[in-house]
Amino acid sequence: FLVPQLANIDNIWAQVRAASPSWALLAFGFSAFTYVAATTSLLGAIPYRLQFAPAFAAQLASSFANRVTPARVGGVATNVRYFQKQGIPTAVSVTAVGLNAIAGLAMHIVLTLIFLLLSGGNRDSGGLPIPSPTAVVVGLGIALTIIAVSLAVPYTRQLVFELVVPQLRMGLESMQQIGRSPGRLTLLFGGSAAITLGYLGAMASSLQAFGSTASLPIVGLLFLTGSAVANAAPTPGGLGAAEAALVAAFSLVEKAAIVIPAVFLFRFVTFWLPILPGWLALTYLRNSDRI
Numbered sequence: 001f002l003v004p005q006l007a008n009i010d011n012i013w014a015q016v017r018a019a020s021p022s023w024a025l026l027a028f029g030f031s032a033f034t035y036v037a038a039t040t041s042l043l044g045a046i047p048y049r050l051q052f053a054p055a056f057a058a059q060l061a062s063s064f065a066n067r068v069t070p071a072r073v074g075g076v077a078t079n080v081r082y083f084q085k086q087g088i089p090t091a092v093s094v095t096a097v098g099l100n101a102i103a104g105l106a107m108h109i110v111l112t113l114i115f116l117l118l119s120g121g122n123r124d125s126g127g128l129p130i131p132s133p134t135a136v137v138v139g140l141g142i143a144l145t146i147i148a149v150s151l152a153v154p155y156t157r158q159l160v161f162e163l164v165v166p167q168l169r170m171g172l173e174s175m176q177q178i179g180r181s182p183g184r185l186t187l188l189f190g191g192s193a194a195i196t197l198g199y200l201g202a203m204a205s206s207l208q209a210f211g212s213t214a215s216l217p218i219v220g221l222l223f224l225t226g227s228a229v230a231n232a233a234p235t236p237g238g239l240g241a242a243e244a245a246l247v248a249a250f251s252l253v254e255k256a257a258i259v260i261p262a263v264f265l266f267r268f269v270t271f272w273l274p275i276l277p278g279w280l281a282l283t284y285l286r287n288s289d290r291i
Contacts, residue, residue: 019265023209030201031269035059037194041103042079044187045096048088054290057281058082061291064278067271070235076101078282081291103192108224111196115220199227199270206266207250210258214250222249243267 039056058079065074076097083093203223204216212219226249230242238245243263250259285291 018261019206019209023205024265024269027202027205027209027265028269028273030198030205031274033201034195034198034270035063035274037191037198038062039191040187041189041191041195042096042100044184044189044191045100045103046083046088046092047181047184048086048092050086054285055082057285058291060274060278060281061285062278063274064282067275067278078291082285085290099188100192103188104195107189107192108196108228111193111200112221112224112228115217115224118217119221196224200224202270203246203262203266206262206269207254207258209265210262212254212258212262214253218253219250222252225249239271242271 035056038059039052042059043050043052043055061082062075062078065078066072068074069077079097079100080090080093083096084090088096200220200223204219207214207219223246226245227242229245230238235241246263246266247256247259250263254262282291
């Protein structure tokens, strides 16, 4: 799947070589920072003390696995396997990876709402249709009502208790330990927020590298909504879908001459450059019997 994309690497380089070197370097720094944040978040989701460096290598290896599997399945499997090889029970390992994913989703939603509210009074939105805070509250109320009604229906309630609850009980003890530890909760949710903000920083820096004048609240809102669409794509790493979604989102407020190369630069530093370090990390972990 990746080979045809690699054949276009010359075109990618042609798009990004005109970028400002300082802003491009900053975008790369933000991309590297996301792996530190991912390690912090994952260690916060496990009620065991593990070394940071091997866990960091596991995150690089997970990113490589995600390049060749759809919907981040490879990354999930890599992290679960890493925990298992550290002697952590399978149920606790799966629960930790699940908690990490839930925390990431929760922080993505929270940050999206924050940037939505910040963008509401922004005059540089370029005509971007931004819902009012009242509309956001009403939308959340409707969503909660739908969830409540679903739980009130015997059939859907039975599905929840038969399929979801047993899985939660498997890792209940580890969840309780994390819930009683403010430090681990801070690592879990703080690291999850830092991952999203790191990618946002890489995108904002990529736009600045080509002279964008869009304000940070608008950039944040468009990136978070665009990346949410891209994450739903079944392709490895959102390949193809991420580029299309981000280009479409930022084209609302910037010229194509800025948006297209900026998105290519963002994907270059966050998708293509980590492939080799990820493969090396995966090889190291396998050779050292850590995965």
